[in-house]
Amino acid sequence: MAELRFDELPLDLAFTETHGDGRRKVAVFGDPADPFTRELFRDILPKAGDVTVHTIPLPLETYPDADRLTRLVWGAPDRAAAWARLMAEGVEPANPPDAHAPIARLRLAAEELGVDATPTLVFPDGTMIAGALPAGELERRLAAQ
Numbered sequence: 240m241a242e243l244r245f246d247e248l249p250l251d252l253a254f255t256e257t258h259g260d261g262r263r264k265v266a267v268f269g270d271p272a273d274p275f276t277r278e279l280f281r282d283i284l285p286k287a288g289d290v291t292v293h294t295i296p297l298p299l300e301t302y303p304d305a306d307r308l309t310r311l312v313w314g315a316p317d318r319a320a321a322w323a324r325l326m327a328e329g330v331e332p333a334n335p336p337d338a339h340a341p342i343a344r345l346r347l348a349a350e351e352l353g354v355d356a357t358p359t360l361v362f363p364d365g366t367m368i369a370g371a372l373p374a375g376e377l378e379r380r381l382a383a384q
Contacts (some may be wrong), residue, residue: 245363249348250293252341254312254319259289265380268349270357271309271325272302279358279371280326286374290381296320297349297357298342309345310336345376 248266267284269276284292296312298305308325314337315321321332349355356369362380372380 243367253293253295256319257291261291263290263384266299266361268354268359270299273303273357275356275371283374299374310340313337313340
C-alpha cells in the first residue's frame with residue numbers, strides 16, 4: 240500500500256460522479272476493458288452510498304480494446320454517464336470515438352504517480368490501493384474520512 244497526495248492527482252482528466260451527498264471521496268484509476276475495474280464499478284462502488292468518485296481512465300496496453308473504449312467514453316457528451324453505463328451494463332457509447340482523447344497524458348500521469356494497475360483507488364488521506372476492494376473494506380476506508 241503506497242501513499243500519494245490527493246491533490247497531486249490529475250483530476251482535470253477525471254470523470255466525476257456524485258452519489259448521495261458526496262461527502263466522502265475516492266479517486267479510481269480504471270481501465271474500461273479490465274474486468275476488475277468493471278467489477279468495482281458495477282458491484283462494489285454502488286453500495287458505497289454518499290461518495291464522490293473521480294474516475295481517471297487508464298487504458299492499459301494489456302487489454303487490446305482499452306484505447307478504443309477510452310476514446311469512445313472520452314467522446315461522449317457526458318463522460319461520467321457513458322463510463323457508468325459501460326461499467327454497469329457493458330453498453331458502449333454510441334458516439335464516435337474521440338481521436339484526441341489524452342491517452343498518452345493519462346498514461347504518463349499514472350506512471351509519474353506510480354500507478355501501474357487497474358483499478359487503483361486513492362483516498363484523500365493519501366492511501367493508494369491497487370486492486371478492487373471488497374465492499375466492506377471500501378466502506379471502512381470511506382468511513383474513516
